[in-house]
Amino acid sequence: MRDVIVLMKDIHKVYPDGVYALRGVDFELRNGEIHGLLGENGAGKTTLMRILYGQIKPTSGEIFIKGNKVRFNRPRDAIKYGIGMVFQHFALVHAFNALENIALGMEPSKGGLLNLKEVEDRVRELMERTGLKVDLKVPISRLSVGMRQRVEILKLLYRKVDVLILDEPTSVLSPIEVKELFRTLSKLREKGKTIVLVTHKLREALSICDRITVLRRGKKVATVKAREVGPEDLAKMMVGREVLFRVGKLKGRTGKEVLKVSNLWVKGDLGTYAVKGLSFTVRGGEIFGIAGVEGNGQSELVEALFGLRKVERGSITFKGEDITNLSVKEIRDRGISLIPEDRLGRGLIADFTLTENAILGMHYKPPFSKGFRLNLEESKSFARDLIRKYEITALSEDVPVKFLSGGNQQRLIVARELSRGPTLLIAFQPTMGLDVSATEFVRNGLLRMKSEGRAVLLISSDLEEVVQLSDRMAVMYEGKFMGLGRPEEFSTEEIGLMMGGLELHEVKSGNS
Amino acid sequence: MRLSQAIHKLRYLASLSRIAQSLLAIVMGFLAGGIMLWASGYNPLKSYEIMFIGDPESGVQGAFGGYLALSNTLREAAFLTLTGLAVAVSFLAGMFNIGVEGAMYIGAFAAFLVGYFISLPLNPFTNLFHVCLALLGSIVAGAFWSYIPAVMKVKRGAHEVVTTIMLNYVAILTTKMIVLRAFLPKTGIVPGGILTPPISLSARVAPIPLPSRAELTLGFPLAIVVTLITYFLLKATTLGYEIRAVGLNPRAAEYGGVNVGKALIYSMVLSGAISGIAGACDVLFVEYRFNSLFSPGYGFDGIAVALIGRLDPIGTALAALFIAAIHMGARSLQPALGMPKELAMAIEGLIIIFTALPEALNMLISKFKGVKVRK
Ligand SMILES: Nc1ncnc2c1ncn2[C@@H]1O[C@H](COP(=O)(O)OP(=O)(O)O)[C@@H](O)[C@H]1O
Numbered sequence: 031m032r033d034v035i036v037l038m039k040d041i042h043k044v045y046p047d048g049v050y051a052l053r054g055v056d057f058e059l060r061n062g063e064i065h066g067l068l069g070e071n072g073a074g075k076t077t078l079m080r081i082l083y084g085q086i087k088p089t090s091g092e093i094f095i096k097g098n099k100v101r102f103n104r105p106r107d108a109i110k111y112g113i114g115m116v117f118q119h120f121a122l123v124h125a126f127n128a129l130e131n132i133a134l135g136m137e138p139s140k141g142g143l144l145n146l147k148e149v150e151d152r153v154r155e156l157m158e159r160t161g162l163k164v165d166l167k168v169p170i171s172r173l174s175v176g177m178r179q180r181v182e183i184l185k186l187l188y189r190k191v192d193v194l195i196l197d198e199p200t201s202v203l204s205p206i207e208v209k210e211l212f213r214t215l216s217k218l219r220e221k222g223k224t225i226v227l228v229t230h231k232l233r234e235a236l237s238i239c240d241r242i243t244v245l246r247r248g249k250k251v252a253t254v255k256a257r258e259v260g261p262e263d264l265a266k267m268m269v270g271r272e273v274l275f276r277v278g279k280l281k282g283r284t285g286k287e288v289l290k291v292s293n294l295w296v297k298g299d300l301g302t303y304a305v306k307g308l309s310f311t312v313r314g315g316e317i318f319g320i321a322g323v324e325g326n327g328q329s330e331l332v333e334a335l336f337g338l339r340k341v342e343r344g345s346i347t348f349k350g351e352d353i354t355n356l357s358v359k360e361i362r363d364r365g366i367s368l369i370p371e372d373r374l375g376r377g378l379i380a381d382f383t384l385t386e387n388a389i390l391g392m393h394y395k396p397p398f399s400k401g402f403r404l405n406l407e408e409s410k411s412f413a414r415d416l417i418r419k420y421e422i423t424a425l426s427e428d429v430p431v432k433f434l435s436g437g438n439q440q441r442l443i444v445a446r447e448l449s450r451g452p453t454l455l456i457a458f459q460p461t462m463g464l465d466v467s468a469t470e471f472v473r474n475g476l477l478r479m480k481s482e483g484r485a486v487l488l489i490s491s492d493l494e495e496v497v498q499l500s501d502r503m504a505v506m507y508e509g510k511f512m513g514l515g516r517p518e519e520f521s522t523e524e525i526g527l528m529m530g531g532l533e534l535h536e537v538k539s540g541n542s
Numbered sequence: 543m544r545l546s547q548a549i550h551k552l553r554y555l556a557s558l559s560r561i562a563q564s565l566l567a568i569v570m571g572f573l574a575g576g577i578m579l580w581a582s583g584y585n586p587l588k589s590y591e592i593m594f595i596g597d598p599e600s601g602v603q604g605a606f607g608g609y610l611a612l613s614n615t616l617r618e619a620a621f622l623t624l625t626g627l628a629v630a631v632s633f634l635a636g637m638f639n640i641g642v643e644g645a646m647y648i649g650a651f652a653a654f655l656v657g658y659f660i661s662l663p664l665n666p667f668t669n670l671f672h673v674c675l676a677l678l679g680s681i682v683a684g685a686f687w688s689y690i691p692a693v694m695k696v697k698r699g700a701h702e703v704v705t706t707i708m709l710n711y712v713a714i715l716t717t718k719m720i721v722l723r724a725f726l727p728k729t730g731i732v733p734g735g736i737l738t739p740p741i742s743l744s745a746r747v748a749p750i751p752l753p754s755r756a757e758l759t760l761g762f763p764l765a766i767v768v769t770l771i772t773y774f775l776l777k778a779t780t781l782g783y784e785i786r787a788v789g790l791n792p793r794a795a796e797y798g799g800v801n802v803g804k805a806l807i808y809s810m811v812l813s814g815a816i817s818g819i820a821g822a823c824d825v826l827f828v829e830y831r832f833n834s835l836f837s838p839g840y841g842f843d844g845i846a847v848a849l850i851g852r853l854d855p856i857g858t859a860l861a862a863l864f865i866a867a868i869h870m871g872a873r874s875l876q877p878a879l880g881m882p883k884e885l886a887m888a889i890e891g892l893i894i895i896f897t898a899l900p901e902a903l904n905m906l907i908s909k910f911k912g913v914k915v916r917k
């Protein structure tokens with residue numbers, strides 16, 4: 031057996047507000063491994079790692095570092111023992127540049143002053159060794175999220191940590207950035223560092239980890255060797271039951287053309303064109319997927335389709351009727367539903383109750399409105415129906431939705447939009463930030479729509495999702511499609527290249 | 543499953559505690575006022591007793607200490623309820639409407655015009671008809687007045703705080719000028735303001751007599767009716783739903799098919815209509831004429847009232863009663879204890895500020911942080 035560097039024994043954690051986050055978890059970390067910590071949202075991953083990092087104290091339980099029992103009161107103690115953590119939300123000073131951020135909080139060397147030049151030399155050497163290249167002199171505010179993450183990692187390496195904890199590091203990265211991060215992590219492993227990769231994404235964990243510990247509801251399910259399990263096994267451990275994983279792509283009978291977009295031009299908030307001449311169609315009984323890194327015009331496209339943003343040029347036709355620049359209400363009334371990207375920003379009103387949110391967008395139509403009156407009884411019973419049918423966990427239909435978990439909020443939105451029985455459903459990032467069971471729920475909803483002969487337009491930056499669900503797909507880059515076709519026609523690498531801005535024909539010719 | 547249910551329950555209770563928060567704020571207010579009283583050499587408990595009940599030795603009545611005092615408290619509460627509702631309706635839509643005072647003046651003036659230029663033979667039916675007509679006039683005029691800043695905001699993006707403050711001056715000064723110009727020979731100029739001649743008998747509503755020569759003006763029952771109507775409008779109509787939706791999250795409202803501009807305009811029109819009624823109450827029920835300075839700032843006090851009432855119609859009515867009582871009570875401190883007027887006013891202000899603070903902070907925070915997002 032390789033030497034155990036960290037051992038956490040029977041860790042319990044009850045938060046001050048009574049949440050029992052960890053119920054007797056054992057966790058073992060071996061020298062030089064990449065260890066995946068896997069679990070659904072709320073499983074307790076972050077809590078366990080914050081305890082190891084000394085940021086919070088366990089209610090009970092013991093921690094051993096290289097066999098010595100330790101007791102951390104603050105992160106500084108953990109860093110002394112060579113343990114460092116990068117959080118989901120970075121803690122960098124935006125006005126400072128990378129170098130200053132790395133130097134921040136270090137003990138001054140001599141004369142009470144920190145020698146920045148000395149720090150820079152050491153950081154440059156570090157960058158050389160690890161391949162973590164960052165522009166040290168640019169303010170953090172001008173760096174991309176991926177770059178900021180590198181700064182965080184460099185900051186810890188500079189403090190000579192041996193154990194690096196990364197909390198959901200890929201949730202903010204594009205697929206290309208993820209690849210780079212993983213390459214770096216492998217390199218660090220070669221250099222003898224030990225890494226904990228916290229994630230709820232199965233394939234990620236499997237692709238790079240040596241061992242994986244699965245948490246479920248504050249308990250450890252198992253620690254397994256990544257080589258010996260498949261995604262289905264892990265999913266089962268995470269959720270506690272079988273999940274539909276490879277969604278069967280039923281060969282549905284594709285129906286008539288429902289949506290036709292021709293040469294669409296839409297401006298973004300800055301007044302420049304964000305959608306540049308898109309054309310595509312979506313048919314009944316099919317899912318048309320649009321992949322691409324966030325911020326390539328997807329939001330503007332969706333808003334234009336739903337009447338939330340002006341179409342500058344081109345046209346949108348729905349069941350043969352021109353609906354370009356109609357109001358949201360007119361578009362909704364024709365049978366188009368939207369699952370928006372931003373749950374609490376667009377999809378729900380946080381302070382409204384479940385009932386009030388359940389009728390949003392239908393509140394002006396019978397049976398929910400009678401003349402100018404709202405039919406409260408009808409609304410309540412409708413909300414109760416949704417709660418039951420879509421398995422939304424809530425105390426009652428009178429609870430403000432801000433008290434629901436993210437997964438249940440999304441269930442409510444999906445329930446509401448599907449229950450309208452739309453001819454076209456636009457689903458924008460429908461599973462972003464959701465755990466496995468909520469994701470499964472949403473994806474099944476989309477598939478059901480399709481099997482009922484409805485048209486589904488799926489826009490997502492989760493490539494796997496688009497490839498798995500779509501009958502046809504396109505890759506969007508800077509307001510244009512780089513390629514369009516059936517998912518089977520593309521390899522992952524080809525899609526990745528298109529997401530990076532190469533057109534399909536360039537990709538294909540480059541490959542051959 | 544049970545654990546997550548428990549979490550939901552906890553979070554839900556946290557929301558209910560808004561009421562507890564309000565009560566706590568009131569207690570804090572009285573504590574702060576008490577400390578100030580104590581520091582100035584007065585017995586806080588005794589002082590509060592005088593404020594609300596009275597002082598048997600000097601015969602001074604507190605806010606609820608006798609029919610006469612009570613009728614004054616209720617008259618004031620009626621105005622504050624109406625202006626508070628007017629503020630609440632616009633704040634709920636997210637409009638920082640400071641213009642209730644102006645719309646109230648316009649409403650009062652309209653009621654006066656209808657009351658003065660129409661004269662009907664006096665019998666109960668014509669009386670009812672004429673009063674309703676005058677009320678309608680004040681509603682339309684007030685609504686129109688508040689429609690102006692709403693349209694300026696929706697069409698041109700003019701900020702409502704600026705426009706409504708300006709329109710207050712326009713309303714108060716224009717009505718005064720018209721009174722001076724048009725009714726000059728017949729105006730009465732008193733320290734309290736410039737008075738028009740009285741309105742027709744058919745447009746007046748006499749107060750309901752109470753024991754001890756006290757009287758209850760119609761304002762209070764009318765305010766209760768308006769409170770209930772507003773409650774219904776906000777909670778049980780599509781319009782109320784849309785107004786609240788726009789105030790809480792305009793982006794979500796837009797996505798839900800709500801015409802955001804229209805909802806803003808409707809909320810302001812509603813606010814103006816209620817302001818107009820407040821103005822009419824003075825003309826038709828109290829003074830029977832238009833007084834160019836009839837309001838001691840009811841429209842502005844309405845902001846504190848609405849905030850203390852957490853923008854809820856029922857809460858606003860209760861808050862109005864509370865503020866009216868504090869106000870009336872502070873007045874009885876002076877004769878009973880020989881307390882300087884300034885100190886009494888300071889005590890009153892202290893209590894009100896503390897009570898309005900939690901919601902005011904809430905509003906500011908949500909305004910600056912945008913929608914609050916969990917995690
Ligand atoms: N600071 C905190 N106070 C109270 N409860 C918390 C706190 N942080 C997390 N929790 C709760 O503890 C549980 C585990 O959370 P967390 O460790 O963040 O899970 P994960 O990282 O696996 O998503 C959840 O129910 C969460 O709501």
Ligand SMILES: [Mg+2]
Nearest residue numbers: 072075076077
């Ligand atoms: Mg976490």
